[in-house]
Each structure stands twice: as structure tokens, then as C-alpha cells.
Amino acid sequence: MRTPLIAVIVSFAIAVSGLSLMPGAVIDGEVSRLTLFEAFYIISYTATTIGFGEIPYAFSTAQRLWMTFSIYLTVIPWFYAIGKIISLFQDSGLRQAVTTARFARAVGNLHEPFYIICGYGETGALLVSALDRGQIRVVVVESMQDRVNDLELEDYQFDIPALCADARLPDVLLKAGLRHPMCAGVAALTDHDQVNLAIAIAAKLINPDLKVLARADNEETAANMASFGTDHIINPYALFGDHLAMEVHALGTYLLHEWLTGVPGSSLPSPACPPIGRWIVCGYGRFGKSVVENLQRENITTTIVEAEPELTGCEDCIIGSGAEAKTLEEAGVRDAVGIVAGTDNDINNLSIVMTAREMNPDLFVVIRKNHRYNEPLFEHFNADITMQPSDIIAHECLAHMISPLLAMFLSMMRSQTNAWANQLISQLVGVVGENVPETWAITIDYHHAPALYNFLSWGKTITLENLLRDPSNRDNKLDLVPLLLLRDNQPTLQPKADLTLRPGDQILLCGQPSARDAIPLTLSKYKALSYILDGTEIPDGLVWRWVSNRFSNRRKKGT
Amino acid sequence: MNLEKVIFGFFIVLALTLNFGYFIGDMDNPAHHHVYELYAAIVVNLIATVLKFGDRTQIGAVHLATSLVADLQLITAAILFAAVSGTPSEATMINHVVSLSGGALLANIISVILLIAETVTLRR
Numbered sequence: 001m002r003t004p005l006i007a008v009i010v011s012f013a014i015a016v017s018g019l020s021l022m023p024g025a026v027i028d029g030e031v032s033r034l035t036l037f038e039a040f041y042i043i044s045y046t047a048t049t050i051g052f053g054e055i056p057y058a059f060s061t062a063q064r065l066w067m068t069f070s071i072y073l074t075v076i077p078w079f080y081a082i083g084k085i086i087s088l089f090q091d092s093g094l095r096q097a098v099t100t101a102r103f104a105r106a107v108g109n110l111h112e113p114f115y116i117i118c119g120y121g122e123t124g125a126l127l128v129s130a131l132d133r134g135q136i137r138v139v140v141v142e143s144m145q146d147r148v149n150d151l152e153l154e155d156y157q158f159d160i161p162a163l164c165a166d167a168r169l170p171d172v173l174l175k176a177g178l179r180h181p182m183c184a185g186v187a188a189l190t191d192h193d194q195v196n197l198a199i200a201i202a203a204k205l206i207n208p209d210l211k212v213l214a215r216a217d218n219e220e221t222a223a224n225m226a227s228f229g230t231d232h233i234i235n236p237y238a239l240f241g242d243h244l245a246m247e248v249h250a251l252g253t254y255l256l257h258e259w260l261t262g263v264p265g266s267s268l269p270s271p272a273c274p275p276i277g278r279w280i281v282c283g284y285g286r287f288g289k290s291v292v293e294n295l296q297r298e299n300i301t302t303t304i305v306e307a308e309p310e311l312t313g314c315e316d317c318i319i320g321s322g323a324e325a326k327t328l329e330e331a332g333v334r335d336a337v338g339i340v341a342g343t344d345n346d347i348n349n350l351s352i353v354m355t356a357r358e359m360n361p362d363l364f365v366v367i368r369k370n371h372r373y374n375e376p377l378f379e380h381f382n383a384d385i386t387m388q389p390s391d392i393i394a395h396e397c398l399a400h401m402i403s404p405l406l407a408m409f410l411s412m413m414r415s416q417t418n419a420w421a422n423q424l425i426s427q428l429v430g431v432v433g434e435n436v437p438e439t440w441a442i443t444i445d446y447h448h449a450p451a452l453y454n455f456l457s458w459g460k461t462i463t464l465e466n467l468l469r470d471p472s473n474r475d476n477k478l479d480l481v482p483l484l485l486l487r488d489n490q491p492t493l494q495p496k497a498d499l500t501l502r503p504g505d506q507i508l509l510c511g512q513p514s515a516r517d518a519i520p521l522t523l524s525k526y527k528a529l530s531y532i533l534d535g536t537e538i539p540d541g542l543v544w545r546w547v548s549n550r551f552s553n554r555r556k557k558g559t
Numbered sequence: 560m561n562l563e564k565v566i567f568g569f570f571i572v573l574a575l576t577l578n579f580g581y582f583i584g585d586m587d588n589p590a591h592h593h594v595y596e597l598y599a600a601i602v603v604n605l606i607a608t609v610l611k612f613g614d615r616t617q618i619g620a621v622h623l624a625t626s627l628v629a630d631l632q633l634i635t636a637a638i639l640f641a642a643v644s645g646t647p648s649e650a651t652m653i654n655h656v657v658s659l660s661g662g663a664l665l666a667n668i669i670s671v672i673l674l675i676a677e678t679v680t681l682r683r
Contacts, residue, residue, distance in 0.1 A: 001612065001613070002609050002610065002612060002613070005609045006606055006609050006610075009602060009605045009606050009609065010602075010606070012602075013598075013602040016598070017595070017598065035594075035641070035644060035645070036594055036595070036598050036637075036641070037637070037640075037641030037644070
């Protein structure tokens with residue numbers, strides 16, 4: 001940077017001094033010369049190629065000679081200097097430093113609870129969009145610049161600070177707010193197990209109380225993560241096998257699970273009940289193994305078709321990829337009830353199920369979808385169940401992130417009967433409609449619900465039913481359903497409407513966005529709460545309150 | 560024999576000397592203050608400022624600061640001179656031009672003192 005600037009200064013100096021020394025036009029018998037200032041002015045507009053004119057008089061030959069020389073002398077260093085300075089500002093190191101500083105500042109300014117999401121692939125994108133809809137703040141760290149650009153182009157409600165950096169580096173995690181008092185958790189959702197492991201370890205070391213969710217595709221990584229206390233390890237294949245089993249024996253429970261952990265506002269897929277009988281499983285990788293294990297637990301016999309049995313450790317299976325009719329014949333596709341295409345190649349999976357459907361049109365088809373970009377093919381094919389790893393991981397993360405009460409509810413729900421789940425679903429559909437509802441938790445304490453808390457501590461009796469009324473019209477009920485009550489660390493499923501509220505209660509609610517907006521009014525405004533309780537309107541201003549007090553006192557005294 | 564230090568020292572001392580040369584003489588006598596010397600002082604001061612960029616030490620920061628002060632004062636002096644030269648008030652206004660260059664002189668002196676201090680403590 002020094003050379004161009006010095007070149008400019010020196011060339012200007014020579015040109016200006018020369019021009020002021022050159023003899024000018026002869027005026028009134030005297031040779032006029034340009035002053036230094038005039039020379040500087042002329043050279044300025046010459047070097048920058050503006051070019052006004054010859055002032056104050058037309059130049060003499062000597063001056064014009066010098067001007068010609070100085071044009072070439074000054075213009076070239078000028079452009080060289082400008083070019084150099086502009087390229088300095090475009091220096092990638094500088095840009096990176098500025099971006100990182102801006103990111104760290106944006107994170108530092110957050111004053112609501114937020115989650116750090118590492119990895120903005122398909123899973124990350126889904127999760128971020130769901131959290132954003134749920135009004136939960138997010139910070140994203142992703143190592144590929146293209147994906148960060150995609151994030152910036154998306155239309156999110158909140159401003160999401162995003163950094164393109166390797167999340168393995170503890171420095172990056174610290175800048176993303178690992179030690180920030182408002183950080184509520186870290187989700188390690190990258191495509192590589194080792195990176196997820198590194199993120200989990202860093203998070204647990206630097207901030208041990210922080211909730212860590214990590215994706216682990218391999219068993220050893222999962223075991224490794226569990227050994228130092230990762231809060232939730234998500235293995236999409238194991239989860240899917242588990243969900244498939246749930247679908248077989250408790251469809252209502254599965255539906256409820258999907259519904260409560262979906263992206264708010266999206267529609268529910270129609271349920272499909274997998275038949276009991278003999279199933280063919282193509283592909284015995286992690287996915288296949290999990291499916292086979294779970295199906296066998298449900299007493300469903302399976303026939304495994306695997307192209308490389310030595311690699312995957314399959315003892316008793318039919319060798320082949322499953323895409324040819326011959327292999328499927330051998331596996332007995334004509335009298336099977338279901339087929340699972342679980343290889344890691346989308347085209348293979350589609351080929352398997354197309355061949356199978358041709359041979360047995362009544363087959364129940366479960367297909368594994370690896371990449372989102374193949375979505376049109378899968379949509380068109382319309383399998384009975386399509387498994388996408390990123391959906392499963394995102395749903396599982398949401399279950400833990402939306403509220404710890406939701407995770408509690410989902411695990412308690414598993415031990416209930418299918419009939420109970422179906423009844424709850426019909427109640428929910430009746431209240432909130434067919435789209436995925438919003439799920440959130442409220443806490444009755446001084447910070448989050450001042451009016452309610454104060455009323456309770458002054459001895460007023462308030463039931464859950466009061467809370468469910470619309471603060472703008474107490475005869476209307478809000479569109480929401482209470483799912484879980486946590487009192488003194490004791491959870492109660494589906495609390496009754498006549499339950500008396502107590503300070504310290506936490507309630508998990510599920511309902512329409514309009515209900516979610518109305519509840520804070522009931523919780524924090526004295527006026528709204530008293531209106532709901534007994535229909536009286538507390539006057540707003542100090543003056544009227546004093547006046548109405550005087551009147552009511554007089555009436556009490558009997559005057 | 561470090562060429563970079565030679566050039567650095569050369570320009571700093573040259574800036575001081577040119578500035579001093581312009582400043583010295585009766586303040587209200589324009590004949591004592593040749594405008595070309597002011598011009599040369601400005602040019603060399605600018606070059607010295609550019610040479611001081613990029614030094615991240617404390618002493619480098621103060622060097623740059625003094626140079627910027629000197630530049631500011633000298634350029635203001637030049638602007639003032641350009642405005643009043645040729646007009647009848649030149650005789651009185653020349654005082655102001657010279658006093659501004661005196662301010663720049665002090666800044667250059669500080670810069671040279673810093674240079675001397677740096678050289679003496681280095682000893683290699």
C-alpha cells in the first residue's frame with residue numbers, strides 16, 4: 001500500500017512544481033507564472049482525468065509541453081494507486097475478519113434464549129425454519145459458503161446470525177455464544193460424525209450445563225458421545241426403525257408424535273398402517289439393521305436382500321441388490337406383504353420398489369429417501385412410507401428444543417395405549433384443526449406470568465379453565481389444549497379443566513398461533529385476568545381508580 | 560546497514576529540516592518565507608506519513624500521530640496561503656501561515672526525538 005501512495009505523491013510533486021516554474025503567457029510585458037496553488041489545482045484535475053481547461057490564461061508552449069509530460073506522469077500512478085486500494089478492501093482476509101467480528105457482535109447482542117445449530121444441510125435448514133416459526137432464536141455455524149448463502153436468502157422471521165466456519169474449532173463455538181448466558185443448547189447436525197463428536201466434547205467441556213444434541217450415525221460415535229454425557233444422541237436409522245415399529249403396533253401414538261414435533265403450519269401426512277406378515281428388507285446397512293431388529297420385535301418375519309453380505313455382516317440373506325426381478329422372486333415378493341428399500345442410493349431404492357410393485361401391486365412400500373433433490377421422484381412415486389433422515393433428526397431435535405416438557409410428554413405418551421392417543425388426536429383436531437399446531441410451555445412464576453402469580457399469591461382461586469378463555473371476550477374459549485402439567489416435578493398428562501393453579505406450575509399447551517398470542521395477555525395483564533375471572537373491568541388511570549374506590553366505599557358503608 | 564531504516568530516517572529528518580527552513584525568519588516578513596519551501600515541506604511530510612503506516616507498535620502509533628498532525632497544520636497553512644496570496648491582506652495574513660507551520664515544526668521535532676530514542680535504545 002505504501003508504494004502506490006508514494007508514487008502518487010512524488011509524481012504530483014514533480015508535476016506541480018514543474019508547472020509552477022514554467023514560463024507562461026506574456027501579459028503586460030511580464031512573464032506570468034502559475035502559483036503553486038493554481039498548479040496543484042490544474043494537476044489535480046489532470047491526474048484524475050477530469051480535465052477542465054487552461055486557467056487563468058491560455059497556456060504558453062512551455063507550459064503545454066510540461067502538461068503533456070505530467071499527464072503521463074500522474075495519470076498512471078493515480079490509477080495504480082486507486083486499483084491497489086480497492087483490491088485491499090476486497091482482500092479475503094480482511095473480509096473474513098470483518099464478517100466474523102460482525103457475527104460475534106450480533107451474537108453478543110442476543111438477549112433471548114437461543115440455540116446454536118452446527119451444520120446447515122437439509123436437517124439444519126428444516127430445524128432452523130421450525131424453530132424460527134416457533135419464535136425461538138437460533139445461531140448457525142456452517143462450513144460451506146453456499147449453504148450460508150442459502151440461509152441468507154431464506155425469509156425468516158428473526159435475524160439469524162450465521163458464520164461460515166469450521167464448527168470443530170472451539171474458538172468458533174465461543175464466538176457463536178457457547179458461554180453466552182442466554183445460550184440454551186447446541187445441536188451438532190453436520191454430515192460427519194467426527195465433527196459432531198468434536199462439537200459435543202467442546203460444548204461439554206466449556207459449558208457443562210448446556211444441553212447438547214448430537215447426531216451420530218455410527219454406534220461407536222454414539223457410545224463415545226454418551227460416555228462424556230451428551231444429553232441427546234440422535235441416530236436417525238435407529239429412530240426410524242423405532243418409529244416403524246410404533247407405526248405397526250400403535251399408529252395413533254406415532255401420529256401424535258409426528259404431529260407435535262412437526263413444523264407449525266404444515267399439513268400432516270395421511271397415516272398408513274403397515275400390515276403384519278412377511279416383509280422383504282433390501283439393504284442391510286445401519287438402516288436395514290434397525291428396521292429388521294424392530295420388525296422382528298413386533299413378530300414380523302423378514303427376508304433380507306443384500307448386495308454385499310460380508311461387508312454388512314448378514315448371515316442369512318439373499319445376495320443381490322434387489323433391483324432385478326430374479327432376486328425379488330427368490331425373496332418371495334409375490335407373497336410378501338411389505339418391502340423396505342433401504343440402500344443409500346435413491347435411484348436403487350426407486351428401482352427396487354418399482355420392480356417389486358410390478359410383481360406384487362398390493363405391497364406396502366417403505367422407501368428411504370437420501371437426498372432432498374430427489375423429492376419430485378419420490379412424490380410422484382407416492383410410497384406408503386418415505387423415510388428421510390433429515391426429517392427424523394429435525395423432529396427429534398424439535399421435541400427437545402421446544403420445551404423440556406414436550407420431551408417429557410412424548411416419552412410418557414409412549415406408555416399410554418393407542419386408544420388414548422387416538423382420543424387425544426381427535427380432541428386436538430377438533431380444537432386446532434388439521435395442520436400442525438404450535439406447542440409451547442408456560443411457567444407460572446413472577447417473571448413470566450406476573451399478574452397470574454400475584455393473584456395466586458393474594459389468595460385468589462384460579463382454575464386452568466380460566467386460563468383457556470379469550471381475554472377479549474370471556475365467553476369464548478381459546479383454541480388450545482393443555483397437554484401436560486408439571487407440579488413439584490410430578491408430571492400429569494392432560495390436566496383437567498377444573499384444576500386449581502398454583503405458583504410454580506409449568507403447563508405444556510398446544511394450539512393455534514392466535515391462542516399463543518392471547519395467553520401472555522392473560523398471564524401478565526391484571527385487567528385481562530380480572531375480566532376473565534369475574535367480568536369486572538379494573539379502571540385504568542389512577543384518578544378513576546380513586547374515584548371508584550370512594551364510590552364503592554360509600555356504597556359499602558350504606559350511605 | 561538497513562536500507563529501510565536509512566530511507567525512513569532520511570525522510571523524517573528531511574521533513575523536519577524543510578519545515579524548520581520555512582519557519583525561520585521574521586514572522587511578518589513574507590520575504591523570509593519562500594513558498595516553494597513550504598511546498599517541499601508538504602510533499603516530504605506526506606511521504607514520511609505514508610512511510611509510517613503499518614507499524615503496530617506503540618512507538619509507531621505515536622510516530623504516525625505526530626506525522627498526521629504535521630500534515631494537517633502544513634496543509635492548512637498552504638490553503639491559507641493560496642487564499643491570501645496576491646491579495647492586499649497578504650502582508651498581515653502571512654503571520655498566520657508561518658505560525659501554522661511553526662505548529663507543524665513542533666510535531667516534526669517530536670517525531671525526530673522519537674526516532675532518536677528508538678535508535679539509541681536499539682544499539683545494534
